[in-house]
Amino acid sequence: MEQKKNKFLAALYEKNFQAAEQIYIDIVKHAEIKSEFSENTLKLLSQIQAIFKRFKPVLLKHCPGINEYNNHLKNLISNTTKQSCADILHIDFLSWETKLGLDSCQKDLLYKTAMNFQLTSGCSNYCRRCNEWALPGVRSHFSHKAVLKILKHMADQGNDEISLYGASDPLDWEQNGKSIEDIIAYCKTLPFEYSLLTKVPKGKEELLKKILKNDANLSVSITAKNKARIKKIERDFGNPISFQHDLDELLIPAGLDEDFATIKPSITDGYGTEITPDGAFIIIPTFTSALYPFGHKKIRITSETNFFPIKKTGRDALPVDYFKPLKGYDLNKTQRFLTRLLDVQIESIILDNGTEELTPPGMRSLKEYLSIFEEKARLQREKITSSVMRRLKKQFLSNISFKNLSQKTRILYIKKISRHLNLCKKENCLSSKLSAASFFLESIFIYAQKNEAKIKIMRFLLKDEIALAFNIYRKPVKLIADRPLEELLIDPDIDSFGIFRFYVFCLLNKSNDSTILEFIKTYPSFYDPVADIFVQS
Numbered sequence: 001m002e003q004k005k006n007k008f009l010a011a012l013y014e015k016n017f018q019a020a021e022q023i024y025i026d027i028v029k030h031a032e033i034k035s036e037f038s039e040n041t042l043k044l045l046s047q048i049q050a051i052f053k054r055f056k057p058v059l060l061k062h063c064p065g066i067n068e069y070n071n072h073l074k075n076l077i078s079n080t081t082k083q084s085c086a087d088i089l090h091i092d093f094l095s096w097e098t099k100l101g102l103d104s105c106q107k108d109l110l111y112k113t114a115m116n117f118q119l120t121s122g123c124s125n126y127c128r129r130c131n132e133w134a135l136p137g138v139r140s141h142f143s144h145k146a147v148l149k150i151l152k153h154m155a156d157q158g159n160d161e162i163s164l165y166g167a168s169d170p171l172d173w174e175q176n177g178k179s180i181e182d183i184i185a186y187c188k189t190l191p192f193e194y195s196l197l198t199k200v201p202k203g204k205e206e207l208l209k210k211i212l213k214n215d216a217n218l219s220v221s222i223t224a225k226n227k228a229r230i231k232k233i234e235r236d237f238g239n240p241i242s243f244q245h246d247l248d249e250l251l252i253p254a255g256l257d258e259d260f261a262t263i264k265p266s267i268t269d270g271y272g273t274e275i276t277p278d279g280a281f282i283i284i285p286t287f288t289s290a291l292y293p294f295g296h297k298k299i300r301i302t303s304e305t306n307f308f309p310i311k312k313t314g315r316d317a318l319p320v321d322y323f324k325p326l327k328g329y330d331l332n333k334t335q336r337f338l339t340r341l342l343d344v345q346i347e348s349i350i351l352d353n354g355t356e357e358l359t360p361p362g363m364r365s366l367k368e369y370l371s372i373f374e375e376k377a378r379l380q381r382e383k384i385t386s387s388v389m390r391r392l393k394k395q396f397l398s399n400i401s402f403k404n405l406s407q408k409t410r411i412l413y414i415k416k417i418s419r420h421l422n423l424c425k426k427e428n429c430l431s432s433k434l435s436a437a438s439f440f441l442e443s444i445f446i447y448a449q450k451n452e453a454k455i456k457i458m459r460f461l462l463k464d465e466i467a468l469a470f471n472i473y474r475k476p477v478k479l480i481a482d483r484p485l486e487e488l489l490i491d492p493d494i495d496s497f498g499i500f501r502f503y504v505f506c507l508l509n510k511s512n513d514s515t516i517l518e519f520i521k522t523y524p525s526f527y528d529p530v531a532d533i534f535v536q537s
């Protein structure tokens with residue numbers, strides 16, 4: 001369904017309304033023959049409907065017949081909603097785990113790297129800007145026993161922190177008189193930290209007071225919609241409640257406020273897995289846009305999954321450079337780095353326009369990364385060499401001598417020293433910059449061969465920046481004419497991020513491919529995770 005959503009959008013952006021109509025009819029026909037929908041499919045259908053609404057005037061102008069299909073889809077979704085909300089299911093552990101189809105190693109890694117545990121499918125808060133596109137109204141819960149089992153498995157795998165949140169409100173969860181209060185009581189017996197975020201659904205005020213009295217580790221998300229109710233609870237409770245934010249509306253215009261035209265920061269602040277009644281997913285943060293209206297990519301975990309990214313959440317996730325191959329566990333439970341970027345990372349490179357608004361403080365943008373190879377940064381690095389050497393010595397040799405270090409640690413220590421010294425030398429610094437640029441451009445080149453619809457979406461989202469770059473670097477042509485790409489990238493008088501973006505856009509437009517291919521061939525590169533740098537292969 002995600003592919004269909006992307007094709008529908010791409011056709012609309014291209015103003016190819018006939019193609020858009022045909023894709024929409026296919027979507028409706030596909031939905032028609034389904035006897036039930038997964039939570040994720042329903043979320044994607046909601047996104048498709050939001051897209052339809054945004055483009056409705058032009059769609060109806062060019063394809064008036066499409067309205068009939070839209071009404072039909074609306075009815076299908078509304079019937080499913082009525083039926084599921086009237087008949088709330090409790091999902092038992094065995095059926096859920098059997099449906100996942102994972103072997104024991106995959107299950108261990110899923111529980112080990114879990115960051116979000118969504119107890120319920122559907123949410124009774126109906127927030128307009130819900131980036132999770134939570135289904136309106138509660139439809140199913142994990143059974144009480146299933147919740148306890150999953151929590152226990154996480155603890156057994158050494159998972160040290162879990163957030164009881166997802167596309168649902170944890171206070172909605174219930175079964176036979178049990179509530180989130182019972183789940184919190186169980187969490188307190190396990191050797192990990194738990195946290196929950198709630199908007200306090202209407203009717204759950206007393207439950208909130210109870211769990212606050214029990215010292216639950218919770219935060220309340222405040223908007224204009226629940227502010228008065230929560231402030232009253234706070235007064236009754238007599239102690240301050242922890243608020244995650246206190247705004248009239250959620251900060252990022254996601255969910256039903258998604259405009260399908262702009263690129264906004266990511267809402268997701270972590271790498272790891274998510275457990276939901278609908279299955280389990282690997283979560284990779286993305287910018288929030290028409291491409292990923294969730295602000296993250298959900299990769300469904302199946303029996304084919306053979307890599308689980310290391311869990312990094314909150315502050316720990318900020319230093320993860322999204323443009324480097326990810327570190328995770330393979331099916332021997334060994335930590336290793338991927339050698340290539342995931343498609344979703346390549347998409348983030350393409351969409352990262354280098355503005356501060358897109359990257360929260362502490363997170364590094366690609367523009368900032370490329371700036372470490374500039375002359376000013378190199379000279380600063382050179383100046384602090386002795387303090388870097390002292391820091392590394394303290395880190396590696398504080399209570400052991402060099403000759404007693406393990407072989408692996410010795411290599412790491414030496415590589416860290418060499419990395420710093422290499423990046424202090426002008427020649428090495430420039431060669432590292434070319435290796436990094438070559439790695440990114442090659443990744444985009446390969447990606448562009450097989451992702452036509454997504455490329456069209458990104459071209460639309462970046463249209464103003466593309467026009468500007470083509471204006472600067474093509475007119476006057478002499479600015480870059482006849483000069484090899486490597487020379488432009490290291491020319492101190494040329495903005496290297498600007499020229500890099502120009503060549504990214506050439507790849508999206510399939511122009512200048514031969515210049516770029518020549519560059520990639522001349523500077524083949526890979527990521528060295530020990531030295532944490534891109535190097536020539």
Ligand code: SF4
Pocket residue numbers: 123124125126127129130131132133134166167168169198199
């Ligand atoms: S409470 Fe959270 S999950 Fe529920 S609708 Fe609001 S933002 Fe979405």
